[in-house]
Amino acid sequence: MDRPPPVPRKTYPKWARRAPLLPALIFLIVVTQLPFVATLVISFMKWNSLDPTNRGFAGFDNYVNVFTDPDLRSSIVNTIVLTASVVLISLVLGLGLALLLDKKFRGRGFVRTMLIAPFLVVPVAAALIWKHVLYNPEYGLFNGILNWLGFDAQPDWISSMPMSAVVLSLVWQWTPFMMLILLAGLQSKPVEPVEAARIDGASPFQIFRYLTFPHLRQYLELGGLLGSIYIVQNFDAVFTITSGGLGTANLPYMIYQTFYQAHEYGEASAAGVIVVAGSIAIATFALRVVSSLFKEEAR
Amino acid sequence: MRQTWGGRIWGLLAWISGLVFFAPVAWMFLTSLHSETDAATNPPSLAAPLTMDGYAEFFDGGAWPPLLNSFSASIGSTIIVLLLAIPAAYALSIKPVEKWTDVLFFFLSTKMMPVVAALLPIYLIAQFAGMLDNISFLTLLYCSMNLPIAVWLMRSFLSEVPREILEAASIDGAGLITILRRVVAPIAMPGIAATALICFIFSWNELLFARVLTGVVAGTAPVYLTGFVTSQGLFLAKVCAAAVVVSLPVLIAGFAAQDKLVQGLSLGAVK
Numbered sequence: 001m002d003r004p005p006p007v008p009r010k011t012y013p014k015w016a017r018r019a020p021l022l023p024a025l026i027f028l029i030v031v032t033q034l035p036f037v038a039t040l041v042i043s044f045m046k047w048n049s050l051d052p053t054n055r056g057f058a059g060f061d062n063y064v065n066v067f068t069d070p071d072l073r074s075s076i077v078n079t080i081v082l083t084a085s086v087v088l089i090s091l092v093l094g095l096g097l098a099l100l101l102d103k104k105f106r107g108r109g110f111v112r113t114m115l116i117a118p119f120l121v122v123p124v125a126a127a128l129i130w131k132h133v134l135y136n137p138e139y140g141l142f143n144g145i146l147n148w149l150g151f152d153a154q155p156d157w158i159s160s161m162p163m164s165a166v167v168l169s170l171v172w173q174w175t176p177f178m179m180l181i182l183l184a185g186l187q188s189k190p191v192e193p194v195e196a197a198r199i200d201g202a203s204p205f206q207i208f209r210y211l212t213f214p215h216l217r218q219y220l221e222l223g224g225l226l227g228s229i230y231i232v233q234n235f236d237a238v239f240t241i242t243s244g245g246l247g248t249a250n251l252p253y254m255i256y257q258t259f260y261q262a263h264e265y266g267e268a269s270a271a272g273v274i275v276v277a278g279s280i281a282i283a284t285f286a287l288r289v290v291s292s293l294f295k296e297e298a299r
Numbered sequence: 300m301r302q303t304w305g306g307r308i309w310g311l312l313a314w315i316s317g318l319v320f321f322a323p324v325a326w327m328f329l330t331s332l333h334s335e336t337d338a339a340t341n342p343p344s345l346a347a348p349l350t351m352d353g354y355a356e357f358f359d360g361g362a363w364p365p366l367l368n369s370f371s372a373s374i375g376s377t378i379i380v381l382l383l384a385i386p387a388a389y390a391l392s393i394k395p396v397e398k399w400t401d402v403l404f405f406f407l408s409t410k411m412m413p414v415v416a417a418l419l420p421i422y423l424i425a426q427f428a429g430m431l432d433n434i435s436f437l438t439l440l441y442c443s444m445n446l447p448i449a450v451w452l453m454r455s456f457l458s459e460v461p462r463e464i465l466e467a468a469s470i471d472g473a474g475l476i477t478i479l480r481r482v483v484a485p486i487a488m489p490g491i492a493a494t495a496l497i498c499f500i501f502s503w504n505e506l507l508f509a510r511v512l513t514g515v516v517a518g519t520a521p522v523y524l525t526g527f528v529t530s531q532g533l534f535l536a537k538v539c540a541a542a543v544v545v546s547l548p549v550l551i552a553g554f555a556a557q558d559k560l561v562q563g564l565s566l567g568a569v570k
Contacts, residue, residue: 014396014397017390017394017395017396018390018396019390020386020387020389020390021386021387021390021391021396021402023383023386023387024383024384024386024387024406024446024450025387025402025405027383027442027443027446028406028409028443028446028447031439031440031442031443032409032412032417032443033409034420035417035420035421035424036412036416036417036420038419038420038423039416039417039419039420042419042420096316097313097316100309100312100313100316101313103306103309103310103313104306105306105307105309105310105313105314106310107310107314108313110317111313111314111317112317113554113557114317114318114320114321115316115317115320115321116553116554116557116560117320117321117324117550118320118321118323118324119553120500120546120549120550120553120554121324121327121542121546121549121550122503122504122520122521122524122542122545122546122549123504123506123521124504124506124521124524124525124545125521125524125541125542125545125546126542128524128525128527128528128538128541128542129323129327129538129539129542130323132528132534132535132538133323133326133327133330133535133538133539134323134326136535138339138341139338139339139340139341139343139535140341141323141326141343143341144340144341144342144343145343147341147342148342148343154341172320172323175320176320177564180560180561180564181561181564181565183561184561184565222565226564226565229410229411232413233413233414233415235415235506235507236506236507236521239506239510239525240525251415252413252415252507255415255416255418256415256418256507256510256511259418259419259422260511265419268419269419272413272415272416272417272418272419273416275413275415275416276412276413276416279411279412279413282411283408283411283412286411287404287407287408287411290407291404
């Protein structure tokens with residue numbers, strides 16, 4: 001795949017080649033893989049830290065509980081709804097913005113900088129700003145603007161549409177991310193075929209449909225997958241904007257609560273294992289996409 | 300380039316969307332400079348007099364310890380990550396071990412596992428080792444969080460170092476250390492800087508681990524922010540000031556690494 005390694009003057013023993021890799025590899029295995037094994041073990045245990053004497057083997061009880069507990073079940077649905085809507089909306093908006101920014105116009109660099117800014121606000125800070133400064137029914141900016149425009153309606157955004165409120169704040173943060181990836185895709189697009197198509201009389205839509213879009217596809221996939229990986233794990237927005245209330249609790253929040261507040265270690269771990277299983281499904285697909293981009297780069 | 304009408308409309312649309320996305324950030328800055336009473340009016344008061352009271356209150360209210368904790372966890376973990384990642388990336392690009400792509404993808408796959416699943420065992424280990432509310436433990440976790448990103452990024456930067464130069468240096472009798480210091484480092488420096496900035500951003504932003512594993516002593520800035528909003532009285536200007544201060548390092552790091560940001564966020568998959 002890569003260029004062949006240079007012919008070494010003296011042959012290095014294998015361990016000498018591996019040595020620089022080992023500290024990182026060992027560290028990562030110890031810190032990230034072992035805890036998962038522990039999670040798997042605890043998920044089969046009856047363990048509530050408030051009741052330390054009553055600890056033992058639980059078989060599949062925790063899993064049964066997770067799947068029969070309506071709160072946990074709805075948190076699975078919420079995770080899917082939240083992730084899918086944030087990823088899809090920000091991909092579409094990001095694509096629109098990337099197409100706009102791919103054109104030359106005055107102040108393009110400045111507009112790009114403005115567009116990146118939402119992504120660079122610390123997530124908790126962004127969630128706080130959306131909750132208190134934008135959504136607040138009495139003096140938030142949104143209702144302020146409605147008031148300015150002469151509307152009487154002063155909705156309580158978070159309680160009337162809690163999930164959309166969380167989604168909107170995340171879309172605001174993640175659209176710049178999608179835009180950056182798609183813009184990089186657009187700018188790596190070869191120019192000659194587009195020129196040739198234009199000379200042959202192809203319409204802008206045809207150029208987009210048959211040349212730009214196929215080229216962008218892998219970038220759309222990459223953006224969607226990376227976005228999914230990050231947003232499936234989202235905790236900050238749900239924790240801050242709704243505190244998991246009003247039917248917005250997603251799996252990370254639910255696990256956090258089951259373990260941190262309810263001290264149900266066994267159930268929290270079972271839920272954790274389910275999240276891992278779900279992530280492996282996304283990750284396998286994601287790894288394939290990254291690997292295809294990777295091969296292309298090495299070619 | 301001659302501006303056509305169509306081109307102008309595209310440009311105008313781009314400007315409008317840029318402003319819409321930037322508006323909440325701008326509003327956050329503006330509100331942070333207003334007094335609490337001016338911040339809480341409806342309709343909003345755009346032209347209210349400016350004051351630094353929000354910032355003063357934020358810093359007087361004990362914001363320094365969490366900010367310093369965040370700095371030490373972010374900078375500490377970034378340094379450790381670079382020390383681990385650069386040699387590893389070297390062994391995956393310049394002098395690759397056999398099956399180096401498998402190793403590389405193993406690093407990536409750990410990044411795709413949701414951290415929340417490892418939260419409980421890590422908490423238990425911290426409890427067992429007496430490391431709860433300890434910033435060093437959090438620093439260590441941030442290392443593991445950023446190490447895969449750093450390895451991928453550094454590999455993609457190191458593979459840009461021309462082989463010919465390395466060979467020439469080695470023929471001239473330069474040892475490994477000399478090659479790293481005199482040949483690899485200067486070429487890879489911008490990449491190292493970008494990697495560092497991106498690792499810094501991720502550590503600085505992290506909430507879940509910090510929230511669970513730290514408390515009064517080692518609480519980081521994001522944890523401090525979540526406990527910052529109280530029910531008492533008006534706090535909008537203070538919240539905005541706090542959000543601005545906490546976001547400032549990320550905004551600076553992000554804009555500084557702007558060119559490499561995509562590469563970093565896509566783990567080097569997009570150039």
